[in-house]
Amino acid sequence: MVVFEITVLGANGGPTEYGTQCFILKPARTEDPELIAIDGGSGMHQLREMLVQGQHDNESYDEFVPSFYEHDREPIEFFIHPKLSIQKGLSKSLIQSLKRQEGHFESANITKQTFKVFQGITDYYITHPHLDHISGLVVNSPSIYEQENTKKKTIWGLSHTIEALQKHVFNDLIWPDLTAERSEKLKLKFLNSREVQKCTIFPWDVIPFKVHHGVGVRTGTPVYSTFYIFRDRKSKDCVIVCGDVEQDRRECGESLLEEFWSYVAENIPLAHLKGILVECSCPLSSKPEQLYGHLSPIYLIDELSSLNTLYNSSKGLSGLNVIVTHVKATPAKRDPRLTILEELRFLAEERNLGDLRISIALEGYTLFL
Amino acid sequence: MVVFEITVLGANGGPTEYGTQCFILKPARTEDPELIAIDGGSGMHQLREMLVQGQHDNESYDEFVPSFYEHDREPIEFFIHPKLSIQKGLSKSLIQSLKRQEGHFESANITKQTFKVFQGITDYYITHPHLDHISGLVVNSPSIYEQENTKKKTIWGLSHTIEALQKHVFNDLIWPDLTAERSEKLKLKFLNSREVQKCTIFPWDVIPFKVHHGVGVRTGTPVYSTFYIFRDRKSKDCVIVCGDVEQDRRECGESLLEEFWSYVAENIPLAHLKGILVECSCPLSSKPEQLYGHLSPIYLIDELSSLNTLYNSSKGLSGLNVIVTHVKATPAKRDPRLTILEELRFLAEERNLGDLRISIALEGYTLFL
Numbered sequence: 132m133v134v135f136e137i138t139v140l141g142a143n144g145g146p147t148e149y150g151t152q153c154f155i156l157k158p159a160r161t162e163d164p165e166l167i168a169i170d171g172g173s174g175m176h177q178l179r180e181m182l183v184q185g186q187h188d189n190e191s192y193d194e195f196v197p198s199f200y201e202h203d204r205e206p207i208e209f210f211i212h213p214k215l216s217i218q219k220g221l222s223k224s225l226i227q228s229l230k231r232q233e234g235h236f237e238s239a240n241i242t243k244q245t246f247k248v249f250q251g252i253t254d255y256y257i258t259h260p261h262l263d264h265i266s267g268l269v270v271n272s273p274s275i276y277e278q279e280n281t282k283k284k285t286i287w288g289l290s291h292t293i294e295a296l297q298k299h300v301f302n303d304l305i306w307p308d309l310t311a312e313r314s315e316k317l318k319l320k321f322l323n324s325r326e327v328q329k330c331t332i333f334p335w336d337v338i339p340f341k342v343h344h345g346v347g348v349r350t351g352t353p354v355y356s357t358f359y360i361f362r363d364r365k366s367k368d369c370v371i372v373c374g375d376v377e378q379d380r381r382e383c384g385e386s387l388l389e390e391f392w393s394y395v396a397e398n399i400p401l402a403h404l405k406g407i408l409v410e411c412s413c414p415l416s417s418k419p420e421q422l423y424g425h426l427s428p429i430y431l432i433d434e435l436s437s438l439n440t441l442y443n444s445s446k447g448l449s450g451l452n453v454i455v456t457h458v459k460a461t462p463a464k465r466d467p468r469l470t471i472l473e474e475l476r477f478l479a480e481e482r483n484l485g486d487l488r489i490s491i492a493l494e495g496y497t498l499f500l
Numbered sequence: 501m502v503v504f505e506i507t508v509l510g511a512n513g514g515p516t517e518y519g520t521q522c523f524i525l526k527p528a529r530t531e532d533p534e535l536i537a538i539d540g541g542s543g544m545h546q547l548r549e550m551l552v553q554g555q556h557d558n559e560s561y562d563e564f565v566p567s568f569y570e571h572d573r574e575p576i577e578f579f580i581h582p583k584l585s586i587q588k589g590l591s592k593s594l595i596q597s598l599k600r601q602e603g604h605f606e607s608a609n610i611t612k613q614t615f616k617v618f619q620g621i622t623d624y625y626i627t628h629p630h631l632d633h634i635s636g637l638v639v640n641s642p643s644i645y646e647q648e649n650t651k652k653k654t655i656w657g658l659s660h661t662i663e664a665l666q667k668h669v670f671n672d673l674i675w676p677d678l679t680a681e682r683s684e685k686l687k688l689k690f691l692n693s694r695e696v697q698k699c700t701i702f703p704w705d706v707i708p709f710k711v712h713h714g715v716g717v718r719t720g721t722p723v724y725s726t727f728y729i730f731r732d733r734k735s736k737d738c739v740i741v742c743g744d745v746e747q748d749r750r751e752c753g754e755s756l757l758e759e760f761w762s763y764v765a766e767n768i769p770l771a772h773l774k775g776i777l778v779e780c781s782c783p784l785s786s787k788p789e790q791l792y793g794h795l796s797p798i799y800l801i802d803e804l805s806s807l808n809t810l811y812n813s814s815k816g817l818s819g820l821n822v823i824v825t826h827v828k829a830t831p832a833k834r835d836p837r838l839t840i841l842e843e844l845r846f847l848a849e850e851r852n853l854g855d856l857r858i859s860i861a862l863e864g865y866t867l868f869l
Contacts, residue, residue: 145639145642146544146640146641146642147543147544147548147639148542148543148546148639151639174516175516179516179568183572186572199552199609200610203552240568240570240833242569242829243831261674262635262638262639262675266635269631270514270517270520270635271516271517272515273515274515277831295673299667299668299671299673299674303716303719304664304668304716305629305668306630306631307717308717309717347673347676348676348677349672349677350672352672354672423676460611461646462646462648
C-alpha cells in the first residue's frame, strides 16, 4: 500500500546551482494540499516548472531525462529501477486537493498556482545548513507576506542547523531576519537527535539523527548533517531521508551511522521500511581525500551491508528502495549518475544484499513508496 | 561602436529561487574567453541552458520570453526597446574565442563546455551579500578544483560585502571555507567606495559606490549595496551596473545616490554613458512600507530625473539605455515586468526625460551597449 508521496524538487549535488536538494512529502491519502519539505535547495521555481509541464503533458509524459553528457537526454529507465513507482510532475492527489480546496486554482495563471502550491509547504526539515540545502527556501521566504498567503512556515532542524540559520543567514546581512517579524510567519525550531517528534500536519513521527559530513577547511572541526525517519503512526511504515553524509569518523569517538542503523534495525521491521533517499555524491574512482564529507558507492554499500547484517534476513534487503541523491556534476564523458548507479548495483550484488531496488532521484518526478 | 557585451544569467528579483541576479561582461573585441561577473545569483546552470539552446537554435531564435502570467510566453518586443541591440544566448565572439583557444571545445559534451565557459569567469564584483546575489557563485565554487581548471577566481566587493561573505558564508558552516585552501584558487578582496580600481583582466576601470538598501528587520541599522561603473580606458565609454537600491535615507546623513549621480554627471559625458542596469523591484502601486529597500517606478524616475538635471542637456537623457532588473514575481494577473516597464515609460515621458530607451533585463540574452 502506498503511504508516502515524495516529489523531488531537486537532487543535484552541485556544482551547478539549480535544482539542489529539496524533497516534498505528503501522505498518499490526504484531503489537504499541505506538504512538508526535507531541505530547501529548490522551491517555487521548480514547482512552477512542474505546473507548466503538467499543463502540456496531458497525462502522457516525456520518457527522457535531461543529462548533457553522452547525450542531452537519456531514457528514464536508465535511472530508475523497474519496480519503483514514479510519475512525472506533482502527484495527481495534490493537484486534486488544490482544485477542491481553492475555488479558482484551475483558472488561475501559472504564477498564482505556484504561490498557492508553495503556500502548502508549512514545515521544512533541514538536514544541514550548507547553502545548496537552504538557498531555495531562503530566497522563497518573502512569499509568506503575500496578501493571499494565510499560512505560516516552520523550519525544523538539529541545533547545528538552526543556530547556523539564525546566526549566519537570517541575520539581516545574508538575508533579512524574517524570523524577527512580529507576524511570526517564519519560525526556526530546534529538534533533538534521536528524539521522536510529532509532525504537526501529518499523523507521522519525525525522528532526526545526527551524522558526520566532513570537517571544516579552516577549522578542522567536524561538520554535521541529519538523517530523518518519517513514520506513519497508523501503518508503522517508514521512509528515511538523508542529508549529505560520510562514513563514521571513529577518531572522533562517535559512531553515528552505526548507531543509526542499529536504531533502524531494532525499531523498523524491514517490511515497513519503504525506502531510503540517500546521497552518493562521488563515483567509485574518487580517492578518499576527494570525498569532502560525502559517500562514494563503496561507502554507501558498506553502510547498507551493515544494515543488512543487522536485519539478518534470509532475503537480504530484497525489495528495499534506495533512491540516490546529490550526485555531483563533473566534466566527465558519461553522466556520473549512470556511472554511480551501475557501480552501486554491481557492488550490491557482489555483497549479496538481495534484490535491492536502487534508483536515481530525478528532479521533477514524484515517487510513491 | 559596441564596447560592452553583457550577458544576463539572471535578473529575477525573487521570490522564485532560479535565475537571480548575475550579469557577465566582456569587451566586445577580445581574443580571450575571459569574463567578469557582476553578482553571482546564477552561474553554471544558466550557462549550460544557454549552450543547450545555442545548439538547437541554429542562428535563429525563439522570439518569445517565458512569462507565466496572462500567457506562458510573451513576445520579446514587449520587454525590449526597439533600439536595444540584443541576441539570445552567449555572444558569438565568446563562443568563437572558446573554439579558438580550446582545441576540443566544439566536440566536447555540453557539461564539459559548461565547465570551460564558467572557468573563464575570473572576477566577481558583488553588490551586496544578500543570498539571491551570491547563491550561484557559492554553489558553483567547488568547480575551481576540477583538474582541468587552471584558473583562479577573485570575489571583489566593498567591506560590507566581503566581511559578510567571509564571516557568514565561507565560514565552514554555511559553506566550506574555500578561501582558506592552500591552493588559493578562491580569494576575497576588498574595494573602497569611490576609488578607481583597475580591472585585472580587461583594460577597464572599476569604480564602486556604496548605496542604501533598506534597514535590518531586527537591527534597524542601514543595509548597504553597491553601484559599479565600468569604464573602458581607451574609448572612455562606461556602463553602470547596480545592485539592489533604495532612495537616499537622508535621516542617516548620507546622500549616497545624490553623490553618485553628481560623480557620473561630472566624470562621464552623456554620450559615453552606454547604459545603466538598475533594479526596479516593485510596481507603482506598492506602498513605501512594501518596498523593503527597493525602488518602484516613481523612485527610479526620480533618480533619473536627478541625473537629467545634472547633465542639463537640451535632449534630456535621449539615447540612454536603462535596463531594468530584479523585478519581483507576485501572484498578479499581469507580468509585473510589463507593468513596471509601462509605468516607467509613462513617468519618463511625463518628466520630460527625452527619448530614454527603457528595457527589461531578460535572462539568457546578451546585450550590446
